Amino acid sequence: MINIKDYENIVGTQSISEIYRLSEKLKDIKVTNINSTAVGGGVAEILSKMVPLLNQLGVKTSWGIIKGDQKFFSITKKIHNALHGKQESFSADEFDYFLKIGRQNMNEMKLDDDIVFIHDPQPIVLVEEKESLKNKWIWRCHIDITEAIEEVYKFIGRYISFYDSCVFSAPAFSRKDITIPQILISPSIDPLSDKNRELDESEMSSIFERFGIERKKPIITQISRFDYLKDPLGVIKAYKLVKKYNDCQLILAGGGASDDPQGIKVFEEVMEISKDDKDIHILLLPQDDIVINALQRGSDIIVQKSIREGFGLTVSEALWKEKPVVASAVGGIPLQITHKYSGILTYSIEGTAYYLKQLLNEPDYVKMLGRNGKEQVKNNFLITRHLREYLLLFLSLYYKEDLVYF
């Protein structure tokens, strides 16, 4: 298991001792995290790192997962999409069913720790229990709600107001109508995890061989769940525009989260549109971080052509590996990429193709982007910064002054 001290070589001893000093102020506090899935997606991934690290620091932290049937998760997926701005139709009983399952979980879960940290909308209803417990509650919104469908936002918004604080990943996601404190905390990547650690050439080659992909032609890769919000069909269209002038390959690789029933449908559409091109590799993967790491490291360019993003951590993962990244300017991606300095921001399929062609032909420019991108992630998007901000967030529930002296 990774130890907090292992990060000293990357971020320096002072950063780690500051984290220890802050955690000392929370040594009597118990924190429960709750979300809807143990694997798949960025939230589960961050929690799987953060929970053991907080415990190592002496902050007693646990992690619970709400239970629900397929109907419940179909509804939560639609709520998720609607908060992202996609028009979804809800039948009369669906909101009631969402509340019913939420309340069932409320009765079955342990919610009396000092701080209850709820992640995303699926378990948001649990806060109804707060009044009887008198503890502190935080709602962490990992998604972009700037263009949320009003009816769904109003439904969710009623619950947000019961919390003590809420957390967003980007400034644009905050809202004037929220009356509780709104905190900005960007997510992060773990440089020591299997997904991001250094790999040697033989490890990398064996994984490409396993999928039958030769690395003779340049490789463009998008790592994402098969989800229409990640626009895999748009990536294929951009690749086809590039392919006319630059011989290259495309990898679309990703898994499906257990709370994402729409994924299979998107995957089938992707298979259909790409079936006649042998240079397009579609990989529906089980959770395997070393495979993702190898695919990113073995690629020449990483694409993240999302239509909406909570944050888009795959961008930071690729930047950390010194890869040039071409990504849509949505969600938290512009926070990670300064256009033409640490990566490329695009707004269309044609724009994506234009920059892909440029990068395939300009190796020096690619190197410069890679170097700057890694520095940007080192300074702002590693797990140690994230951990420190969670400690500050917990402290902010007890200390209200603008300037707090310890």
Added chain:
Amino acid sequence: MPEFEFKTEKHLTKLFGLEARRLSHLYNGIKTVGTSSIYYHTHRFLKQHQFLSPEPPNDFAYWIKNALNLDELSEKLSSIDIVGFLRIEDLRKAILEQIELWLEKNEDVDCHDPRKRFYFMSCQTFVISTGYRTDNLKDFLEILRVVDINSIYFHIFEAKMRLKKEMNDFQSWLIEIGRKDLSDKLSNLDPYNITLENLRKKIIAIIEKSL
């Protein structure tokens, strides 16, 4: 000899859903937000871009240049002598005056691109010890070489602007240990126009010379 304890600070950024699409929105926002927001937007650049220079030293100037393309107004806001202000309210007034003057002579300007809107933020600051303390100038110098850059930031900027002291913490301690000469030399530095790392080097050079 009185002891100097090197402290550092960590910020938690706060949002309040207040955005600006036009110059007039920015003006109204600057007029109404709390002082911690003005402080945040005029000092954030110093820390985040500590390795990059030159950069406009405040968020308002940066947005006016990059989203509204108003180079002249941006330059005016960049060149406000922040070091000359002891109170954030006075700094707020100076910024508003420049925007007012511009709006009197020109049409309001829209940033058009919704992705380039300005979002008002503020921060809550937590001050903790770095573990370094000393009662003599020689050790003080050695600590200055290695202490986290945020500690330098805290003792130089927070002391004056947010804690409303007449001089920064280094200057105060130097006077306490009978080195007013060095304190005066530090008062001549304008910390807003150099990166924090270069500021560290300049302070080290001043003290090194005296030993």
